[in-house]
Amino acid sequence: MSDLLEQKVQAKSLVDLVVERIEAAIISGDLEPGSRLSEQGLAASLGLSRGPLREAIRRLEGRKLLERTPNIGVRVASLSLKDLNEVLQVREALEGLACALAARNMCDDEIAALKALLSQHEQQKSVREGKGYYQESKDFDFHFRIVTGSRNERLAQILLGDLYYLLRIYRYKSSTKPGRALKALQEHKAIVMALERRDPVLAEQKMREHLRNARKYVEEQLAIQPATEETVVASRRGARTEGRVGSLERAAAGRRR
16 A cells, blocks of 8 residues: 555745755756855746745755855855865764664664665666766665664764765765766665664675765876865865856846846
């Protein structure tokens, strides 16, 4: 029997929808790290007043996806590749631990739900075509569920705190590498299998392998990066971002012309 009628209906406010729209644009790369946002342009392209947009921007600043600089304005947040690589090394160790704990502490229903979530991910056209592996945040995020399933609140605060949303940008970008999306899905399935076996050692091993494989994207970027340049995207220290502005900004600029 379908469980569609057993799922709670969630009414979303206009601000919630705007937050989701801008967050998805940031993660997908339509709004690039370091690019400047125009409130007026975004309001026009999204067809809404400045009030809801400003509240959405405040929320995204709280998630560390947007940064506001005095006399400059709001930009999409970014990390240097060096900083990102160091963060990912720490994440590999901590999320490996979280997965080991989840093998002990997640209930059978939670593991079954995790398996069902992967079935949903497998239906994504972008995953099947190998173009990218996009996951919505929190309960729709495979990694989020495992961290919360560890039942370790301190660990969850570290992994799901300030950097959680910013790392989602990197996670999506790494999944767009040819062949990576399907490989990542298979790695997720191997992790679930270890959880089902209640094997914490294997669960940690599979999670660390998965995160190490994903981190290769950043290591490759570091390898081709000029020795004198620390970032590919704009650094937090004020370097100007080059390259295209996201599609939302271009659409707004087109309307103003």
